[in-house]
Amino acid sequence: MKALVLTAKKHLEIKDYDQPTVKPNEVLVHTAWAGICGTDKALYNGLPGSANAVPPIVLGHENSGVVAAVGSAVQDFKVGDRVSVDPNIYCHKCFYCRTSRPELCEHLDAVGVTRDGGFEEFFTAPEEVVYHIPDNVSLKAAAVIEPISCAAHAVDLLELHPYQTALVIGDGFEGQLIAQILKARGVKEVTLAGTSDEKLANNQKHFGFKTINNLKTPKAIKADTYDIVVEAVGLPQTQEQAVEAASRGGQVLMFGVGNPDSTFKVNTYKVYQKQLKIQGTFINPYTFEDSIALLQSGDVDPLPLISNILDFAHVEDFVSGKLKGVSKAIVKVAGEEA
Ligand SMILES: NC(=O)c1ccc[n+]([C@@H]2O[C@H](COP(=O)([O-])OP(=O)(O)OC[C@H]3O[C@@H](n4cnc5c(N)ncnc54)[C@H](O)[C@@H]3O)[C@@H](O)[C@H]2O)c1
Ligand SMILES: [Zn+2]
Ligand SMILES: [Zn+2]
Incomplete structure (x- = not known):
């Protein structure tokens, strides 16, 4: 064979x-x-x-x-x-x-x-x-x-409610799947942020997600806005963006795999003030x-x-x-x- x-x-x-x-x-x-x-x-x-x-x-x-x-x-x-x-x-x-x-x-x-x-x-x-x-x-x-x-396990780690809005940063296969599962699990609105106009348009068409091209319009990701934020890229800049984008009481899920040596900056006052949960997920x-x-x-x-x-x-x-x-x-x- x-x-x-x-x-x-x-x-x-x-x-x-x-x-x-x-x-x-x-x-x-x-x-x-x-x-x-x-x-x-x-x-x-x-x-x-x-x-x-x-x-x-x-x-x-x-x-x-x-x-x-x-x-x-x-x-x-x-x-x-x-x-x-x-x-x-x-x-x-x-x-x-x-x-x-x-x-x-x-x-x-x-x-x-x-x-x-x-x-x-x-x-x-x-x-x-x-x-x-x-x-x-x-x-x-x-x-x-x-x-x-892997996407299903990640979503299992979140506490989900129908009133929530969700942002997924990363329009790779996993980010696109996580967006679908969040929708299936009943959150009110799902936004997908990525870098490919084609993939984003495909997701808008097939699944009705709101979309943001994160390279062309990075400011479209508003700070302190989303109840659920999933980072599915694995880069420090998108990890920082994810923590920023979480609203008060927000949950940030770090799905992307970073380089083993990389770190990202986090405003610790905001973690306190927004009572954030920052969660990793593995397999x-x-x-x-x-x-x-x-x-x-x-x-x-x-x-x-x-x-x-x-x-x-x-x-x-x-x-x-x-x-x-x-x-x-x-x-x-x-x-x-x-
Ligand atoms: N936690 C787990 O168990 C688990 C399981 C599988 C994959 N992963 C990790 O999740 C991440 C995504 O996996 P994938 O298979 O979708 O990979 P992928 O390479 O297909 O997707 C990454 C996506 O991120 C996009 N991207 C790059 N820069 C961006 C930016 N600034 N803003 C928004 N999007 C940006 C790319 O365009 C690409 O579509 C990877 O880091 C992967 O290693 C984790
Ligand atoms: Zn795989
Ligand atoms: Zn064992």
Whole structure:
């Protein structure tokens, strides 16, 4: 079978691999689609994602496919089932796992990061992280359940009320998904601030969001205005802007991943005076079922956001940053189209 292997930092090679065999607790997935994101860029460049990727490794933590074999101890899956795999495998033993915060697990194992993932025709995963896909959800949409699940976890950390207004800074795939989930969770009004007129217009058209082009009209983000502010870029200037934009009693969610050495300035008097909550968010603890439900109901629709379909040979264009203007790229691997 074909596998796209990260053989060394900044080196991707298409190789012929033997099809993996399953352990008793594992499912073999015939990969249909694999999403690709900024985490893959980091791993390609030798930086950590949720964990370190040590070459040779097959990336692909966002994926969908069809079950091709099951191990002897697998109970809830059979050959032919349509599935998506949550990449994050928790140890269930450490302090964080045992205090119901598995996302903070000290021994996180991750499909497509620490073990081979979806950029190969067949990959394996333990049954505990495999999820069934409902009939009305396509495998193409199912490939992005993982990024939806990170957005869903982030929104879970907010205290939401119908009277609230929300601002999402960042018109990347995640910012666009967070905006959809906030709307689905019933906040009064959602504004999306980004840098791409095309993406912003697309969001206005499909989802009715108010939009701000943050480079052309940065002053359009008013200070002390939004009950909920989500920063989904990861730069100090947008992080500062996020804290500024929060109203009294506001909640600021720092979703964007900053450079490990970067810091941002915050007016501590304003944190006191506005009684702000500033919250970080990390990955997707058990938010796959909610994400599947959001897809099934149509409350989240990722398909209008998918801009690029790649094959293995063009993945490097994306991770090396050569491909510009991407809203979301997914890789057609093999298996069914549906
Ligand atoms: N917390 C988590 O669990 C988690 C999970 C996935 C991704 N992330 C992080 O979230 C961030 C967004 O992810 P993504 O997949 O959407 O990435 P992305 O690269 O697709 O999106 C970033 C977006 O920010 C926009 N942007 C840049 N400067 C801006 C500015 N000044 N104002 C407004 N928008 C600006 C860019 O145009 C781009 O659309 C990244 O930092 C990523 O690492 C966090
Ligand atoms: Zn991802
Ligand atoms: Zn653990």
